[in-house]
Amino acid sequence: MARRLKHWGWGYEDEQPSHDEVRAAAAYIAPQVGFGAAEPERPVPLSELSLPAPRLTPPASLAGICSTETYDRALHSYGRSYRDVVRAFRGQFDHPPDVVAHPHDEAEVAAVLEWASDSGAAAIPFGGGTSVVGGVEPRVGDGYEGVVTIDLKRLDRVLEVDEVSLAARIQAGATGPGLEQQLAEHGLTLRHFPQSFEFSTLGGWIATRAGGHFATLYTHIDDLVESVRALTPLGVWQSRRLPGSGAGVSPDRMLIGSEGTLGVITEAWMRVRRKPVHRASAGVRFATFAAGAEAVRALSQSGLYPTNCRLIDPAEAKLTGAGDGTHALLVLGFESADHDVQPWMSLALGCCVGFGGSWERRGEEGAASADSVGSWRQAFLRAPYLRDTFVAMGVLSETFETAVTWDRFPGFHAAVSERVQAAVTAVCGSGAVSCRFTHVYPDGPAPYFTILAPARRGDELEQWAQIKAYASEAVLEHGGTITHHHAVGRDHRPWYDRQRPALFADALAAAKAAVDPRGALNPGVLIDPE
């Protein structure tokens, strides 16, 4: 093994700054955000962890790909939400998987799944482990003999490329950079860039309906899926490669978003594209977030379909170095492998003028790194790393995201911001709530809220839970979805259960029972164990 991931936070072990570096970072950050201790804590090292003994012993035939080592079990105990990082940082591992399997191919996945199911164990498919909703956490209840986490990352190949149809057959464990590198050999790209891109996997994206690069049209991975192959405890579920179909209920749409409850996704044919060579981007300023939102509504209904259309409120623009807090910023971009996109950009900017938008320059994306758009991009990529430092320095950092129709948006934004701000103040004493749009639709935006607040050390989990509940209640009450692209997992269940149609829940549970009769697959996610 070359590089190992940190067992408690974001990124590789060899990327973790030294304690002195963390201290320096904390000293720099604290005055900017207005809170956080100058003296950061240190994470509990791996050597000091004491995990409960594994309850399962893999059969000899699987021993070579199964691990019960503390590092493996710790790494696969959590996703990477704030709550996860706090617990892992503090060495709190109450529900580690008993065994972590690292299959090399689909046959080995099938063998592990069969063993788990036959043993009365739960089986949790695991890609990059970047879930922020408890999607891979082995909290499965009492009805299981143990938990086997199936890490798919050795299934990391682009198996076939169809350059005529622009599609590629890709294994589920391929990470963002891994699959992009292989596609680049053919001049192709998937261009699905969630914030977790560096570590998350294709299978995880499909299982959780991940949101990616494109702000319009292809917002979720869903629309890039041509066909999916999954292993259920009863065998293979594979759809036909088709550009489109109307043959009854879509089999793919039942697997997409199933979050590991129906099967282990092992590969998919994905729609890819040629690398864009024409680009235009601009940072458009608006006096207020509301004015920017009106411009984005007009853009979303214009049929121009910008690739990037991310509206950032004044507070978040300031926080990310993309503004001074006096204006909202719209990060606007078009790209194409086929044609010059300046005419599109001109129309889009023309639209912004009508809402008081102004901009200083327009140019190629490559040249924009020094400006506000570039600042924001850098902050976006750095955020998951920064969270580890926040935990160390006692800053509570949480995000929640949703989508809501335009008619409700102004009231939604006011009410949710106000209620969550009040909750943050009540729970933490102070703190800030900011908002941006990650994706936009003709009928509404996908707002994404960021919370930064002073944490009381040792009370972070309780503080997080209180704020999460306030935020989720506010989102649901004012017409949003409990998640636009972070998935449901275990953390969103109370609100997801109220949001979804009850009869759909019954139908989904019955569908699961038909392909996973022992309820082995990721119990507690989406559906309760029987």
Next chain:
Amino acid sequence: MARRLKHWGWGYEDEQPSHDEVRAAAAYIAPQVGFGAAEPERPVPLSELSLPAPRLTPPASLAGICSTETYDRALHSYGRSYRDVVRAFRGQFDHPPDVVAHPHDEAEVAAVLEWASDSGAAAIPFGGGTSVVGGVEPRVGDGYEGVVTIDLKRLDRVLEVDEVSLAARIQAGATGPGLEQQLAEHGLTLRHFPQSFEFSTLGGWIATRAGGHFATLYTHIDDLVESVRALTPLGVWQSRRLPGSGAGVSPDRMLIGSEGTLGVITEAWMRVRRKPVHRASAGVRFATFAAGAEAVRALSQSGLYPTNCRLIDPAEAKLTGAGDGTHALLVLGFESADHDVQPWMSLALGCCVGFGGSWERRGEEGAASADSVGSWRQAFLRAPYLRDTFVAMGVLSETFETAVTWDRFPGFHAAVSERVQAAVTAVCGSGAVSCRFTHVYPDGPAPYFTILAPARRGDELEQWAQIKAYASEAVLEHGGTITHHHAVGRDHRPWYDRQRPALFADALAAAKAAVDPRGALNPGVLIDPE
């Protein structure tokens, strides 16, 4: 009741040409297609029908909205495939519904559904009755005490319009013209124009994943659905209005394409748009269908997203008066409510040049009616009416449609055309097979085949069945879907069952059983009765 639909064919009774007019039409058509009798048959009149006695008697509370009249039962016995029209024309009504209900509102739909389910009867939701796949035909097997067809057409209102989000809440029984007229009062339009537009309904479109106006991006009704409300035998299944969501498996995507097996769709929030005011259209000629297909592939992968992009082969262009048989025709169009689309058209035409495309004129859509594009449009709209005359004059007329990836398309087109042509010749002695694209995707086209052949009077159903089986086998074997937008119904079941993942079929059957435990809803469609 003002106008009545013909009980045996397309359109209203008052539109049916006189026998002399049919004879004149037959005399005109026969030399053009090369076969068909100069002396057409006459349909069996309603007064001569003798239907089996109804097996069900509605309770007094529902008597006012239920009918057992011969006209109602005959009208609801079939969809409008060639096979359906032949049977209805000949007065062959072996499986009429026992009762036809005409509820005025959702409460009445619920009452009818409850009565049907409690009576051990099957319940078939019925919109426009334009199915061409046996989707509304009461062939439900022996396990039922009778069949109640629930005609939704009295639920025909646009209930709410959200002009901010561009969405409208529309009842399922609204027909294309009915809902467009109501939306037009707000300057809005759904712009979903299947060939059946005049009679088919929103609920039918959603239940069958209908294909519409847009050749790219919004090809199926699926993507225009914001939320759906349906009645199952156990109660209401309604999703939240959301512009996008990633909260688990999509509840809407389970109802969309369920073809009346999971619930009776009663209304939906639909994404609408402002009426387009900018248009550009062109008819581009290519030397061959293959050259045109390569151009369409390039267009589909360009990111230009033409509204219309229908490639018609030389034979079909000639048949529809849109060509002389020496070239393929691409009907290309862009439209927008927001901006001039000539720049898009210029790029698209530039793309066509690279594949030998040529065109005579470009202009506004309104001015195009006299040219080849207009000829094709008129033929498209006339086709369902023409089929009635074909039946009368002994011309077998059948269509089948699919989608396939671009890498397979050349081989697919050659093999399917050849095999179906051979089957048509073997079964009918002569006849022609032509092809067009109805929709296109970056990864493949949706080819639509039309068959015209001399029918042997009295043997049409057997001839149809043989040709249908050959065509379906060829489509499946060469990588297509059994249907891109005509749905599965009962006619496509043998091939659909082989196409879909077997475990998905089990999951879907279990989902149905969870919401329709007596299996009352449209038995035999998608899923066999228990």
